[in-house]
Amino acid sequence: MAAALVLQQALAPRLRTGDAEITVVEPQPYLTYHPLLAEVAAGSIDPRHVVVPLRKVLPHCRVLTARITRIDHAGRTAQVDTAPRGAAAEPAELAYDHLILTPGSVSRTDPVPGLADHGLGFGSVGEAVALRNHVLEQLDLASSTRDPELRQAALTFLFVGAGYAGVGALAELEDMARYAVRGYHNLTADDLRWVLVEATDRILPQESADLAAHTLAELRERSIDVHLGTTLESAADRVMALSDGSRFAARTLVWTAGVRPAPLLRDTDLPLDPTGRVRCLPTLQVRGPGGTPLAGAWAAGDCAAVPDPAADGALCAPNAQHALAQARLLAENLLADLDHGALAAYRPERIHCSTSLGLGRAVAHTRRGRLTGRRAWWLHRARHLRRLPSLDRRVRVFTDWLLGGLFSREVVSLGTVEHPRAEFESGFLERP
Template sequence: MGDTPGRGVAGTKRRIGRRRTIRILIAGGGCAGTAAALHLQRALRERLRRGEAEITVVEPQAYFTYHPLLAEVAAGSIDPRHVVVPLRRVLPDCRVLTARITRIEHAARRALADAAGPGEPPAPVELPYDVLVVAPGSVSRTAPVPGLAEHGLGFSTVGEAVGLRNHVLEQLDLASATRDPALRQAALTFVFVGAGYAGVGALAELEDMARTAVRGYHNVRAEDLRWVLVEATGRILAEESPELARHTLGELRERGVDIRLSTTLESAADRVVALSDGSRFGARTLVWTAGVRPSPLLRATDLPLDTLGRVRCLATLQAVGPDGRALPGVWAAGDCAAVPDPNADGAPCAPNAQHAFAQAELLAR
């Protein structure tokens, strides 16, 4: 098939012989999947309308969420409607299937999906394809920390972002109303675990929002709020340059944020935060943003994965087999793909939106 997307598609067309329609299946409607579909839709519009090609996008949600703006949603800076885009509206020439892919059998060129809604009986769907784009993204990485499941707050959906904003404002109300000093202190303590883009962005936006909101309380001051950022590694913003990370670290500390590097969360039982550095304190807000892991769907495929469970890829975004050669008819992009970064001596690209959008454009070409 060769190492270029162009030769790959041509080879696929030759293989399918007399059949006119080339079936392209995009597994996932996040940054990478939606962007790839947009570029392909634009490039193949005439062929799509003549029935020579077909693009099917399979995504459990009927919309695309732009995750980098969730921090602004949490702070109320932008309306939640502005970070979600209905897939059918932006992909009019594609077939959009609201379903969850349960298995991919690339050897047989087919995927299996479940189109049932929550609480409904299974509705299995079989999706044969000629060309596969794997882009199911990632899910939050959790840890078996006591109390985390009961008291931890996620930050990966619009609903969670809005819920976090409401929760923070409720804590200000509670602190203002209570006469219990310990409860007041716990209500005004906000802990974020994970200092990547999500954790740093959410903390910074909410700290700014809360600093403004306390002006409406006669007995709560901005100085009463305690913001704690916990990071297991020795630096924040591992995806960014050391210079930018150091600048951001200084800005946060200047704003009074308590940053604990090389520190992990040991327990959150009974709303008492216990850290690996030995400190313990009450906190009624615990936000978990400690990284992501590839979509579990990848384990239900016959595609080659790396040690972290991502699809192994060439720089062309084509999946690569054990022999180091491109697998015919399959590409991957986004958080689920181990794509060598030319600016990082071949180390895999960081799982962020910037890389996902750039990879999607290259993949489509």
């Protein structure tokens, strides 16, 4: 979707004169700004303020709220399913001249027993809101139950995957829960147990070693139990079994252990690499037979296997920073290709990342080195405020942060929102 936004801006003059038409096909009618999902889960930002309606920010594009089920690039056609999920309908055929693939990625799951039954994802606004409600509901359960084993399981929170998403979500929710327990007469922050499991030997693998080490030290200082070089072996019956021999009961299991390319790519005739991403040239054109460009096919973001010249032939990591930079270059190269001009190769600049660790705490990488604490937190917020794709959303998010600084946290669970018909349906079950 980032590519669509950039392309619309770059092609706006041609779109207004009718020389080009962009059709955007997306199952959801909005763009989600994923880096702020952790703050949505913590209640620092209203969920509506990290999504942008596509029709509003793409006024010159034709937006279809639908799913692509098949792409036949040889015939320059795509099959589009406009029916709601679960409904049957005959797919429509959409013809095109240029194909631009930016479907992103989905959570990478492993065949861990119990994961499908008890795991929670963290890749959408809905999942962020559901996780917030779930954590607050566990505090209510622990406060009201008389079963000590159930109480301990409700107060144990396991996160699998220590990338930016996992570390940010855990730190924000731990900070929120630490504040929330002040309202319970029989709970304290020391009763909470937070566990982070990472299969590799370090957290934040895309960050510098010194900043990752600092983040690890801060998490452990907050009594967060971090297991490195460890995997989740089983979650059956809500009993978490780790590869290092640890076993404990937990009612919260959050899975943020990496991503995989969107399943849509398997239903195309485009060349894929072993990981399932589309093979691309440095110009972001799809790589055809013999290393030549595949005419009319482009890709960017998490779905694209783009060579990274700064990494000795390795491919660019699937993250938001590369996706945004590639989208800008793709727009420029597409315009150049339409004008029969020369195309530029993707040469990423140094990516300066950051992540929030709760109110007033963050870690950030800058041109001068690492930054931690409150200064990093301000920098983190400033970066993402600038990157939000809509002025309207920037103002709304800034207002959320401003109000959050003036008033106390909102720690109310709205779990009933996830099942709005439950109470209505119960009225039929209670009839004599």
